[in-house]
Amino acid sequence: MSRSRALSPHARMVLAVLLDAGSQWSHGYELARLASVKSGTLYPLLIRLEAQGHLEAEWQMPPEGGRPPRHAYRLTASGVQLARANPPVQPVTPAFVHREAAV
Amino acid sequence: MSFGLHRSLADLACRLLQAALPSSLQSWGWAVRCETADIPDDTKALLFALDSLCGLLPRAVAARLLQPFVSRGGDGAHFSGGSIPMTLYDAIVRRPRALGIACAIVAVGLGLAYMAIARAPMRYLAINVAALAIGLTMLALLGRTALAARQWTGGAIVVMAGALLATALLGSRVEGAARWVNLGGLAIQPSLILLPVMLMAFAQTRGRVATAGILVAAAAMALQPDRAMAGMLVLGLAALAIVRPDRHVLVALAAAVTGFAATLVRADTLPAVPYVDQIFYSSFDVHAVAGMAVLGGTGLLLVPAVVGWSRDAENRATYAVFGAVWFTVIAAAALGNYPTPMVGYGSSAIIGYALSLLALPKPASAPTATAPETDSELDRTQNDRHLLAGLGV
Numbered sequence: 469m470s471r472s473r474a475l476s477p478h479a480r481m482v483l484a485v486l487l488d489a490g491s492q493w494s495h496g497y498e499l500a501r502l503a504s505v506k507s508g509t510l511y512p513l514l515i516r517l518e519a520q521g522h523l524e525a526e527w528q529m530p531p532e533g534g535r536p537p538r539h540a541y542r543l544t545a546s547g548v549q550l551a552r553a554n555p556p557v558q559p560v561t562p563a564f565v566h567r568e569a570a571v
Numbered sequence: 572m573s574f575g576l577h578r579s580l581a582d583l584a585c586r587l588l589q590a591a592l593p594s595s596l597q598s599w600g601w602a603v604r605c606e607t608a609d610i611p612d613d614t615k616a617l618l619f620a621l622d623s624l625c626g627l628l629p630r631a632v633a634a635r636l637l638q639p640f641v642s643r644g645g646d647g648a649h650f651s652g653g654s655i656p657m658t659l660y661d662a663i664v665r666r667p668r669a670l671g672i673a674c675a676i677v678a679v680g681l682g683l684a685y686m687a688i689a690r691a692p693m694r695y696l697a698i699n700v701a702a703l704a705i706g707l708t709m710l711a712l713l714g715r716t717a718l719a720a721r722q723w724t725g726g727a728i729v730v731m732a733g734a735l736l737a738t739a740l741l742g743s744r745v746e747g748a749a750r751w752v753n754l755g756g757l758a759i760q761p762s763l764i765l766l767p768v769m770l771m772a773f774a775q776t777r778g779r780v781a782t783a784g785i786l787v788a789a790a791a792m793a794l795q796p797d798r799a800m801a802g803m804l805v806l807g808l809a810a811l812a813i814v815r816p817d818r819h820v821l822v823a824l825a826a827a828v829t830g831f832a833a834t835l836v837r838a839d840t841l842p843a844v845p846y847v848d849q850i851f852y853s854s855f856d857v858h859a860v861a862g863m864a865v866l867g868g869t870g871l872l873l874v875p876a877v878v879g880w881s882r883d884a885e886n887r888a889t890y891a892v893f894g895a896v897w898f899t900v901i902a903a904a905a906l907g908n909y910p911t912p913m914v915g916y917g918s919s920a921i922i923g924y925a926l927s928l929l930a931l932p933k934p935a936s937a938p939t940a941t942a943p944e945t946d947s948e949l950d951r952t953q954n955d956r957h958l959l960a961g962l963g964v
Contacts, residue, residue: 495606495609496602496603496606497606497609497610497619500619506622506626507603507606507619507620507622507623507626508622508623508624508625508626508627509626510626511599511602511603511623511626511627512626512627512630514599515596515599515630525598525602527598535609536604536605536608536609537605538602538605538606538609539598539599539601539602539605539606
């Protein structure tokens with residue numbers, strides 16, 4: 469059961485990046501970079517979001533051989549609602565803008 | 572992919588994280604490891620891995636401490652009953668090794684706080700963190716084989732004593748003292764790593780071979796010379812002699828007293844090293860918070876001994892030796908120019924403390940340990956199958 473607790477600015481940034489990705493899968497390093505959060509902040513947050521049903525995670529095999537598989541993430545329907553209800557409090561970073569432009 | 576030092580440390584941090592995480596969070600350990608492996612830049616990969624380790628380690632430790640009380644379907648969110656503080660207290664006192672690990676992590680963290688406030692070089696902080704990672708990884712790896720290797724304990728003590736003797740004869744010499752070995756530009760003090768392990772092993776398994784190893788170690792401490800470590804031998808063996816006296820202990824104690832007396836005869840003129848020696852006093856000059864961090868972190872080192880002594884009557888000899896060993900190191904740091912364990916700069920004491928936890932008993936096996944796999948664990952196994960196939964493990 470999720471608690472109605474105010475989300476941290478970092479959590480809002482991660483949710484915004486995931487919301488921006490839509491149905492596309494995101495990966496940990498890319499997420500941390502786009503949301504400007506450290507991995508030590510990101511993974512506990514992802515674990516919590518997944519446990520609360522806001523995040524979907526799956527293992528993806530790499531397209532080319534010799535590379536490790538990757539854990540990928542995207543928001544569930546409730547996660548999308550959560551992200552929309554909690555927009556980032558700080559201005560979006562250049563990396564985030566770049567990602568939006570690329571999409 | 573470059574397999575340089577940074578990449579190796581990154582992989583080590585990932586493996587440590589995986590060893591620390593409970594089964595319900597293992598897929599996240601793999602996630603960090605795979606993501607780290609996919610980062611082309613070695614330095615960025617190392618930072619990513621270390622930061623993940625720092626962020627997830629508290630959760631991993633908490634989950635492991637709470638594991639006996641967690642319902643089988645969850646990962647720490649649900650409790651079988653009772654207040655959370657009481658559950659935490661019971662879980663901690665029933666798991667001496669986990670308590671020791673928690674104390675080590677917090678003590679090193681407080682030491683980092685002190686060094687940061689005192690504006691120590693960042694390299695010092697990184698080395699202490701790396702030492703903690705190495706020590707806990709070795710603890711995790713050796714912990715699985717310790718029981719099987721118990722028959723070789725006497726031989727292991729002799730080998731470690733030989734290493735100490737070799738250090739006395741061939742090690743780096745400063746102001747007449749030969750206590751260090753130079754490894755990759757770092758001066759390691761083998762006695763701070765090996766002697767606590769030897770004493771803890773001797774507390775559990777004694778015999779002629781093990782006693783001979785202790786005699787060699789006493790001679791090595793006299794030759795180095797090292798009053799602090801010679802004192803550790805004396806107090807550790809004295810504690811053992813009080814709790815569980817036998818012929819082997821008394822012989823070893825006599826040798827240790829002789830060795831310690833020899834160190835007193837020779838002058839010890841080593842000057843204090845900043846951030847290493849005398850920091851019980853200098854830390855308060857820097858800031859009261861720094862001083863409290865040093866004192867608090869040092870006090871934590873004795874907590875497993877105190878809690879174990881009061882709660883686990885069967886293993887009191889082990890806790891007595893553990894307490895005596897680390898009390899001696901702390902007392903030596905307070906009285907002379909000897910390294911302040913865990914909270915000061917220095918990797919040897921951190922690794923030594925982690926390895927000395929090997930002798931602390933694990934908790935009594937919980938009924939859940941052999942329970943059938945839960946649905947969530949089966950799911951995890953299914954989900955991880957592709958991953959494991961991809962990694963070739």
